Amino acid sequence: MVSRSFLKAGHTPTLLSAFLYFDLSFMVWVLLGPLGVAIAKDLGLDPAQKGLMVALPVLSGALLRLVAGVAVDHIGPKTTGAIGQLLVIAGLALAWFLGVHDYAHVLVLGVLLGVAGASFAVALPLASRWYPPEHQGLALGIAGAGNSGTALAALFAPGLAQVFGWNAVIGLAALPLSVAFVIYMVFAKDAPNRPPPKRLAEYLDVLKAADAWWLMCLYGVTFGGFVGLSSSLTIYFNSEYGLSAVTAGFFTSACVFAGSFVRPVGGALADRLGGVRTLSVVYVLAAFGLALASFHQSSPWIALAVIMFAMMALGAGNGAVFQLAPQRFGKEIGVVTGLVGMTGGIGGFYLASSLGWAKQATGSYQIGLLAFAGLALLALAGLTGVKARWRKTWPSEAQRLGATLRL
Template identity: 65%
Template sequence: MRDGFAYAGGGADVDPKPVRAKSAFWSSGHTPTLIAAFLYFDLAFMVWVLLGPLAPDIAATLQLSAAEKGLMVATPTLAGAILRVVNGLLVDRIGPKRSGAISQMIVIGGLLSAWTLGVNSFGGTLVLGVILGFAGASFAIALPLASRWYPPEHQGKAMGLAGMGNSGTVFAALFAPTLAKMFGWNAVLGLACTPLSIVFVAYMLLAKDAPGAPAPKRLVAYFEPLKRADAWWFMAFYAVTFGGFVGLAASLTIYFTDRFGLSTITAGYCTAGCVFAGSLVRPMGGALADAIGGVKTLGAVFIVAAFALAGVSGAATVSSALALFVLAMLALGAGNGAVFQLVPQRFSSEIGVMTGLVGMAGGVGGFYLASSLGIAKQLTGSYQAGFLIFAGLALVAFAGLALVKTRWRNSWAAAEGVRI
């Protein structure tokens, strides 16, 4: 795909004539690359939030306060947010496949070092969190790796399927607490390197950069989208949808153990159920946005998420909290897919850097939610204020969407002939 068009062929004899006719999804792109992008994203997300399920055990060993626990699980999110911009630049300069290979080697090497040397202080957890941020920054690599192969009418599905790799957070929640109980939490860091190494080999065999990628630009040119208001709107919307998803994924094990006294293993199962719901619907959100428009999908997402998070703030039982978290994650997961159905329509020739910028904003939103929950708990003895404020941010996002939707439909969406 080049400049928003699909091109016939895909090899050296590419027909330069753009083709706008719709084609079947599976024959319109490169399935092995889509699989590689999903696997890379999936395992990267597994280790990105690894400190969340391990947090109760780590906190007990290192005697961490509630605020320190919140900052510990939020640090990988913030590091991932910043590194997404770096990866977005790298993707447009050396290609997504090589960028992904570099990032995976850094994460595997960092986890092996943490396992062999040990993590013995709060500062050590923060250093580990920064290394895990490279895994979170996989977002800015995996999505353009897949997206560049697909035409505009299939962007929602392609980005949704590749982005479904955020289901890796389920594996962290399911297995990390059990493995920590069996072998100790530090051993989990070393054990994670085995599946990461297997996926790295599969990635190198399956992934292929799409033909016709945009030529590298001067460094300053990568920040040109920030001169347009639409880039900031997309960043704000994703800070709520993805920020809510990853912030909850990193924090729920702590919440369930602190709020209801659940064991780390049971809390991990509860967290896994919530995260699975949000991961499952991401491609559905992209497909729904393809069908009815990303704006309509996002509008519903923000209302449902605000309602669910406000309800969680007053939940008195495990079952009611769990039901509301699942509802919130379903909405936020669909919203993640909807945002990235819209971004390629508006910034088709700048998808690499826009993926990095929008992904960075999502990471910042996740850092805010995870850290604010810890601060709220320490200052007030309850998580209620943290949930209520984020519910308010979802309503602010809904108001912002209502403000820009008419201009979007009458300007760039009409020019491209796409449904938003």
């Protein structure tokens, strides 16, 4: 999958630095999910409060991605990423020092963790600008596989919380982030083909293009499903199947690793077969997996297999969307990444919060999962309707960018 031409085409230290920065930032972004069982027990939270607790960092990160995307195009991805990392490290250290004592404090912490979630709008442009169009899917798939950091949180946070307490885990999370920051500052470099800065208002001109809105909606389903489930699964397995927080965290990490490491595969398939074709298959598989997951399975192991299947489909879809984005918006990839990433986060906020609401209102997560399966089918219908126009109009855009079109 990683060819010799790919290794020669870009800048591997930057790609790997972007991956590590993204990976550990995502670990922190969803930290409240794996800690949710312990936090809810100590603070006496109901299902709706738990849903909002894990969904708020996702929403905060979604909105901040737009800010980060504009900053990437204005001051450069490396500088933007450095500022974001310092804010998160300082915020985690302060939260640990002062303590998180009630639900309001948890929500404030959730807003802060959104800064880590905004790393998406930095890491992907940082990597993307080093690679030619024929390698965009794989390059962004590798950088984007950093969303596996959500699995690290699920894998380690519940166990550490049992030993040290969940408040201490918040402070401990700053340590690996500090290591990643040093590596990032030493090895990451801005690509030499960075476009010149524009007025801030000009960056939002892409919203006048219908294609930007389509990409935003498509990613709102694939990444929204991925991150919404990543944030909620520890609580889900604990609530639905009576698993301990640690075991539920292991199950969650398995699902997240499966979805994360299929993302480069999705990007590579999109490079070879076309992003539209790949996405069309992805939405069918994701809808099927989510619908099947909405029914209570006879054992947690069957539930694990079903949700892993859905997460793999969603992960492949994430890679496919970002094979398409640079072909249409290569010169505006920073702000487009921010906008597309923002809607992905909003989709995750919707799923995580709706799962909590569904559990509170009906005693089951089924309505929330079925509704998101319906959104996947709606995205498929939209993609089917727009693909003919893309195949007629995007060749002119590719010619404008000097790119090779792969739809």
